[in-house]
Amino acid sequence: MKLIKELCETLEPFEEATDKCQADKVITASYVIPCVRGLRHAAESMKPNKMSTIIKSSVEKRLSHFEDMEWFQLAATLDPRFKLDWCIGEERQTIKDILTKKVISLSAPSVPTSKDCSSPPKEVKTFCIYGHPSSFYIYTVTSIRGGTKLPKPTMSQ
Secondary structure, eight states: OHHHHHHHHHHHHHHHHHHHHTOSSSOOGGGHHHHHHHHHHHHHTSOSSHHHHHHHHHHHHHHGGGGGOHHHHHHHHHSTTTTTTTOOTTHHHHHHHHHHHHHHHHHSOOOOOSSOOOOOOEEEEEEEEEEETTEEEEEEEEEETTEEEOOOOEEEO
C-alpha cells in the first residue's frame, strides 16, 4: 500500500500537466512550457531513487524540446497568466526580440507582387447608423478586394 501511495504522489504532477495541456474547450498551447518546467521541478524535488532518476531523464528526453519551439514560447508569453514569468536568464530578452520581429513583420505594409498596379474594382455601399434623435450618420463604405475602408461619418439632418 505504501508503494502505491508513493507512486500516486509521484505521478500527480503528470496528471495535472496532462489535464492542463489537453483540454477540449480552451486554448492549451500556453501551458506547455510552464508544465514542462513544473514537471522538471517536480522530478528534481523527488527523493533520490531509481524511479526518480528514470523520471528525470524521461522528462528531459521527451519534453525539453517543447521549450525550444517558438510557437509555445510565444503562446506562453502572450498568455496574461504567464507573460514572461516562465523565462529563465537570457530567455526574457530572446522572447522579446522574437515577439518584436513578429509584430514588425505583421505590421509592415504589403507590397504588390504583380507588375500590374491598376486599382482593384470598387463597390460603394451606403448605410446609416442612428447617433442622435434628430440626426443620423451616413457612412459610405468602399470595399476593395480583400478589405473595407470606413471613412469618417458625415452628419445629415
